[in-house]
Amino acid sequence: MIDSFIFLVKCAVKSIFKNWLLTLASVTVLTICLVTLGSSILLFDNVNLFIDEVGDESQVVIFLDESLTTEQINGIHQQLFQIQNIKNVSYESKEMALQNYLESMGENASLFSDVTSDVLRNSFIFNIKDLSKFDQTMFEVGKIEGISRIRERREVVDRINDISQVILMLAFWIIAIFIVISILVITNTVKVSVYSRRIEINIMKYVGATDAFIQMPYFIEGIIIGILAGILTLFLTYFTYTNILSPIIYDFGLFTPVSFQSRFIPFALFYIVSGALIGMVGSVYPVKKYLNV
Amino acid sequence: MIVFKNVKKTYPNGTDALNGVDIKIDDGEFVFITGPSGAGKSTMIRLLTCEDVPSEGKLTVDGTNLKRLSRRQIPKYRRKIGVVFQDFRLIPTLNVYDNVAFAMRVVGRGGREIKERVMAVLGIVGLEHKVSVFPEQLSGGEQQRVALARAIVNSPAIIIADEPTGNVDPEMSIEIMKLLSSINRNGITVVVVTHEQRLVRAFKKREIRLRYGKVEFDTAHDHDHDHKEKSSDKKDHHSDKEDHKKKHSHKEDKEDSEHD
Incomplete structure (x- = not known):
């Protein structure tokens, strides 16, 4: 069982290096998606904090x-x-x-x-x-x-609510669009990988490999792409937010921005898990096509 | 045992590939399936490997009705059969050893077992000295021997060979057939699809000839045909037994006469 797992991981890693240009494209697009996702969350948190600070207006x-x-x-x-x-x-x-x-x-x-x-x-x-x-x-x-x-001061409250709604809607659509784009790009990467290994898949089927076993390397490939994008996003967001955005918000003197350091672990988990999930979803369809042997 | 009972296969475009085929292949038999292009040979293989299901009739392998196999059960069934293709279908990026080991890895076998078994089967096909060589560095015959090693590495009960000599030179064709015969001698059922009558004649095994999706003749039933031997190996085995019996009875006679 362990031998098989090592074999599957090796297959996935090999494929990642073999199609490195596509892997790079997938990681980049997924990173953009995750940066947008994380930025939206940070923006939302900051807006909430701002609302709290202007809370007296809603007293x-x-x-x-x-x-x-x-x-x-x-x-x-x-x-x-x-x-x-x-x-x-x-x-x-x-x-x-x-x-x-x-x-x-x-x-x-x-x-x-x-x-x-x-x-x-x-x-x-x-x-x-x-x-x-x-x-x-x-x-x-x-x-x-x-x-x-x-x-x-109902008008103030209504205004704050309107702004929150717009931000929420914008964030939702931007995230949804980027998730779809990421899935499509990963699907394409895996598709190329599957196509280049169609003979292997065919032989696997003939010697009695289960569908799950055949799909596994591509799942792993998708997950690895997702995790790489997650890690990249974490550091990108951390450095841009802590060193650029946060000081700007602070300089405006409106309110103290939320700290990224205190949320590092939840954000790390969130990025890596979301990346892995998007990667997994993107790798499902292309393999299915070649499983019908 | 492989049993085709009035098997019909009609493709969605209306082509009747098999049109009521009745065949029974016993365990340990060696059978040639011959026939012109479009006779239904490939369809028979597709049905046996569960790539397709019969439109009508019943196809059973070791009592399992292939039509009733669920998608989940197919991999388990396929582990019982080894398939050899005309175009070898070796993985170009893997060396000889890994190409054979691959078949064991995908069914979840362990490291030491793989090593021992792969080396054993490469010994059978005579390629144990070429473990690190890649397919493109091998001749057609050698590539087919690797494919054969891969087909038998998981100890299947049946070997299905689809034109196994189609891409190899005539001398190597004989070698491949001899290998298949020796595999058959170990009790494995061998079904060879071929259009090379030269090989069929040379090996004197049971021949089932298809034409227009039907069995034109089967040497197991058609006693007037030249190739009426059901299985030369079985026959050999029988004659060995008879010889043994004869010798035994001769010995007994001799002993009796001595007693007398």
């Missing part, structure tokens, strides 16, 4: 009825805690609200010295975790009794 304030007792206010607090998509819930009494307001006025605070806390209302302030579920969350919040008014 929601609910003002409570004046008539509520302390117990009823605590009850509302509990109900807010039970809503899954809410984070950073804090209570602001009208006295605290006035104090914060005066502090925000700075030197002009004296102009409001006559204002009492009675003109303000007790409130809860919180953020939405997943902005795509904003409406649904606000509907649940709206069901809580004792709320007199809700202040939210």
